[in-house]
Amino acid sequence: MPVRARPRCEGDTMAWDFSTDPEFQEKLDWVDRFCREEVEPLGFIFPYAVRLPDPKVKELVRGLQQQVKDQGLWAIFLDEELGGPGFGQLKLGLLNEILGRYPAAPQLFGAAAPDTGNMEMLAAYGTEEQKERWLQPLLDQEIFSAYSMTEPQGGSDPNLFRTHAVRDGDEWVINGEKWFTSAGRVADILFVMCTNGMFVVPRDTPGVEIMPEPRNHNHIIYTDVRVPADHLLGPEDGAKVLAQRRLGGGRIHHAMRTIAQCTLAFDMMCERALSRESHGATIAEHQMVQEKIADSYAQIRMLRLFVLETAWKIDNTSTQEARTDIAAVKFTMAKVLREVSFNALHIHGSLGTTDLTPLQRMYAEAPTMGIADGVDEVHKATVARRVLKGYRPHEGYFPSEFLPAKREAAWEAWEPRFEADPDLRKVAEGYKEYFAKRRG
Numbered sequence: 001m002p003v004r005a006r007p008r009c010e011g012d013t014m015a016w017d018f019s020t021d022p023e024f025q026e027k028l029d030w031v032d033r034f035c036r037e038e039v040e041p042l043g044f045i046f047p048y049a050v051r052l053p054d055p056k057v058k059e060l061v062r063g064l065q066q067q068v069k070d071q072g073l074w075a076i077f078l079d080e081e082l083g084g085p086g087f088g089q090l091k092l093g094l095l096n097e098i099l100g101r102y103p104a105a106p107q108l109f110g111a112a113a114p115d116t117g118n119m120e121m122l123a124a125y126g127t128e129e130q131k132e133r134w135l136q137p138l139l140d141q142e143i144f145s146a147y148s149m150t151e152p153q154g155g156s157d158p159n160l161f162r163t164h165a166v167r168d169g170d171e172w173v174i175n176g177e178k179w180f181t182s183a184g185r186v187a188d189i190l191f192v193m194c195t196n197g198m199f200v201v202p203r204d205t206p207g208v209e210i211m212p213e214p215r216n217h218n219h220i221i222y223t224d225v226r227v228p229a230d231h232l233l234g235p236e237d238g239a240k241v242l243a244q245r246r247l248g249g250g251r252i253h254h255a256m257r258t259i260a261q262c263t264l265a266f267d268m269m270c271e272r273a274l275s276r277e278s279h280g281a282t283i284a285e286h287q288m289v290q291e292k293i294a295d296s297y298a299q300i301r302m303l304r305l306f307v308l309e310t311a312w313k314i315d316n317t318s319t320q321e322a323r324t325d326i327a328a329v330k331f332t333m334a335k336v337l338r339e340v341s342f343n344a345l346h347i348h349g350s351l352g353t354t355d356l357t358p359l360q361r362m363y364a365e366a367p368t369m370g371i372a373d374g375v376d377e378v379h380k381a382t383v384a385r386r387v388l389k390g391y392r393p394h395e396g397y398f399p400s401e402f403l404p405a406k407r408e409a410a411w412e413a414w415e416p417r418f419e420a421d422p423d424l425r426k427v428a429e430g431y432k433e434y435f436a437k438r439r440g
């Protein structure tokens, strides 16, 4: 066989079951209620509440976070061996498709980026001493972190990165420049990817200079930044492995939350379609509106299945082994969010173009999803490259599905049967002649 009939995957042996166990469903119901009744209103009254220094707000936040902890839902992204509740990615997916609807929810559940990815790296690669120094305070939200990887001269290709650390006695001296470090300005510690390792750098270390622009995703210059030798995380030269670990998890978590955003846009689209009239009918009765609703529905269902199946694969193998699907989920979620948020915005007409609903923000953020954590093109190239490893070229001029060759092979394979049963041969030859005539 010149090509593989069908790319196999770990999921091929799974027992298909799309139900949620009742005990976990109770947790999901609690989360749903808690987010609607507590988290959403808090976000309207105190945006970015978790980061606000006011003692009154802090008290409110701590109270809500305690409720989350009491439910055993704190830091849900971390596996048990890494200090979290160990629900696994599939259950995390079900939780995130609720949390993703409310901007304040991930922080109130101790599961907000960029801290989550950084904690995952610390939990997986940190020494006991490093975990005690940084992981626990991050888990308790006593400190916040940022991730400094992208550089001004190149983002998609890590081989273009130049930030480098040089060992000097008991210290490392870091020089370089980073671009788009999210929340770098307000972070206590920065995870700095160097060509020769991943380093933890306290933001107030001399030589760390945060440029005025951009405001939220920072341009940071590192000049002769000295950190103690034990601020190297994981092995020397191990930065790319740590980065993969961090970004792989982050990508699927984004996708889980994107399902929530798409569902919110879809709910709004349906409600509006039933509420407005035009040309003698509700707009829901116009076929071009129905097409948008039907396409959006199918796209969200497909995305959700894909995300949950990928989460299941990670649980049953590893992030590394599920890489093809994580990359495919990454660009698919960006596309689905773009299209569904556009459809919802369009169906809202002029209102959709304002900032009086979440739709304009959602649509504006959609292209971001195709860039952050790796641009679509790079993920598509990864998927194609990895998938193609399961195939090989056909021999000769024609593909293996070339019908005349397949027909001939079938006749050859059946020859023993025809020999044993000449009447069967006669019938087959009759049909052969009949169909050959019809094919012309």
Ligand SMILES: Cc1cc2nc3c(=O)[nH]c(=O)nc-3n(C[C@H](O)[C@H](O)[C@H](O)COP(=O)(O)OP(=O)(O)OC[C@H]3O[C@@H](n4cnc5c(N)ncnc54)[C@H](O)[C@@H]3O)c2cc1C
Pocket: 114, 146, 147, 148, 149, 150, 154, 155, 156, 157, 179, 180, 181, 182, 183, 217, 368, 371, 372, 373, 374, 375, 376, 377, 378, 381
């Ligand atoms: C909201 C947001 C938050 C971010 N947060 C962080 C953060 O916290 N820390 C951090 O370090 N970085 C962060 N980034 C940066 C992010 O990692 C980079 O934007 C991303 O890796 C792409 O790099 P770039 O922006 O330099 O684009 P480029 O690499 O310059 O790519 C630009 C365009 O070139 C094309 N292109 C590039 N490579 C290829 C290719 N191989 N094949 C085909 N076309 C290609 C694509 O069209 C691509 O969109 C964030 C980005 C965003 C948008």
